[in-house]
Amino acid sequence: MLFEIGERWEEIVDSLYTDVIITDQHGVIVYANDSTEYWFNMKKEEIIGKSVFELEKKKVFYPSIARLVLESGQKQTTVQQTRKDKKLLVTGNIIYDNQQNIEYIVCYSQDITEIEKLKTYIKRVENELESVRKELQYYQELQKEDSRLIAKSPKMQQVLSIMDRVADTDATVLLTGESGVGKSLLAEQLHKKSHRKGDFVAINCSSIPESLIESELFGYKPGAFTGASQKGKIGLVEKAHNGTLFLDEIGELPVNVQAKLLMLIQEKTFYRIGDSQPREVNFRLVAATNVNLEERIKEGGFREDLYFRLSVIHIPIPPLRERQEDLLNLIMSLSEKFNKQYNREKEWTREAINSLLLYHWPGNVRELSNIIERLVLTVEESVITPEHLPDNIQTINIANPIQDIGHKSLQEIIEKTEIQILQEAREKYGSTTRMAKFLKVSQPTIVRKLKKYGL
Numbered sequence: 001m002l003f004e005i006g007e008r009w010e011e012i013v014d015s016l017y018t019d020v021i022i023t024d025q026h027g028v029i030v031y032a033n034d035s036t037e038y039w040f041n042m043k044k045e046e047i048i049g050k051s052v053f054e055l056e057k058k059k060v061f062y063p064s065i066a067r068l069v070l071e072s073g074q075k076q077t078t079v080q081q082t083r084k085d086k087k088l089l090v091t092g093n094i095i096y097d098n099q100q101n102i103e104y105i106v107c108y109s110q111d112i113t114e115i116e117k118l119k120t121y122i123k124r125v126e127n128e129l130e131s132v133r134k135e136l137q138y139y140q141e142l143q144k145e146d147s148r149l150i151a152k153s154p155k156m157q158q159v160l161s162i163m164d165r166v167a168d169t170d171a172t173v174l175l176t177g178e179s180g181v182g183k184s185l186l187a188e189q190l191h192k193k194s195h196r197k198g199d200f201v202a203i204n205c206s207s208i209p210e211s212l213i214e215s216e217l218f219g220y221k222p223g224a225f226t227g228a229s230q231k232g233k234i235g236l237v238e239k240a241h242n243g244t245l246f247l248d249e250i251g252e253l254p255v256n257v258q259a260k261l262l263m264l265i266q267e268k269t270f271y272r273i274g275d276s277q278p279r280e281v282n283f284r285l286v287a288a289t290n291v292n293l294e295e296r297i298k299e300g301g302f303r304e305d306l307y308f309r310l311s312v313i314h315i316p317i318p319p320l321r322e323r324q325e326d327l328l329n330l331i332m333s334l335s336e337k338f339n340k341q342y343n344r345e346k347e348w349t350r351e352a353i354n355s356l357l358l359y360h361w362p363g364n365v366r367e368l369s370n371i372i373e374r375l376v377l378t379v380e381e382s383v384i385t386p387e388h389l390p391d392n393i394q395t396i397n398i399a400n401p402i403q404d405i406g407h408k409s410l411q412e413i414i415e416k417t418e419i420q421i422l423q424e425a426r427e428k429y430g431s432t433t434r435m436a437k438f439l440k441v442s443q444p445t446i447v448r449k450l451k452k453y454g455l
């Protein structure tokens, strides 16, 4: 038996949470259910008899769905904003008379305020997630670089702490130190930590012929000189725009180019060769050298004013022999690197490592890296022993150290011998208490010495 709605249909429609509005063919509201009062903040009696055009104008709701239906002549759905700041998904449907003319428009809606809020929230969270992801990626990259850089010794920690403090400034940095101490690697680190958008552009001033260095740095205008490219050339200075320009071996820069570099640092402008138009650039300058620039100045090979400009932040990098604490880590990390690179699984005897630890490394990390690479690559046996090491890297014979003095100072020999004895005592006795008893010193002395040598 069919359910008889009869006159109770109004009661039923009023009980809906959804608002229902019916207009005539002119957009005049002829019916509104109870929910309408809540959504539009108006009494039903105020709504009924009003034109949707008028209510739309007063922003009771916007846009009017009935208007959209009347204008298009067909069913419409849209998102509507009410004056209670709600968002409704409204649909307007047409009821035709017998002649197929529009008789009524029935409009009903669904509250999507929460969905819209949720959408905005999800969008915001997605954006935040994206920026966190980017930041994480940045720090992972940095950590990858950091893990390449072994710098646990107090002296290197001091270097890193100065670098951290100046990284995001524009200050020019001068890195000095013997060849192979890691100046280029540190310059690259400085760029990474600087958050500069541009590239890290490096040039080794000693590896480019004097006649070419100016055009390499500053570029030239098309056809600027005989043999110049017809297209002209962008110099490294321009390539480093918004980034870092690293001038390695700055002591080798020809004096005439030094003058141009000085102008560039002071005025942030330069001229391409053959060009009369000044160009502006913004970069961070990092320079490095293993020569004594002050002596170069005295000899007339380096401009003093440029030196003062370059050394705003002067960071001396200590030689490897002054960072004994890093040595073992470097040996381990470099052999892991080359084992991986050449698909080898070479191991070291304790004696071979001892010999490396006792050597004074005049060529610094580069020399250490070259030797480890060569040994990992060329030793046939799976274990590297002292016999595989180059002749100049030999353990000091404790029984007769005088034979192995070479060019070492007494202090160096004492330190290296002490390291060797400490290592052997630890191997044999294990605990610092037993080591102290055997070596006839106090246990705190043993602890202090182990710490001093990073053992």
Ligand SMILES: Nc1ncnc2c1ncn2[C@@H]1O[C@H](COP(=O)(O)OP(=O)(O)OP(=O)(O)O)[C@@H](O)[C@H]1O
Pocket (backbone or CB within 6 Å): 148, 149, 150, 151, 177, 178, 179, 180, 181, 182, 183, 184, 185, 186, 248, 288, 289, 290, 330, 365, 366, 369
């Ligand atoms: N602290 C370190 N940790 C790991 N690797 C290092 C470290 N220092 C230097 N190296 C490595 O040693 C090699 C030499 O370093 P780098 O070229 O930076 O030295 P440099 O001081 O710039 O030398 P030069 O004055 O001859 O240009 C590079 O392969 C570099 O990656």
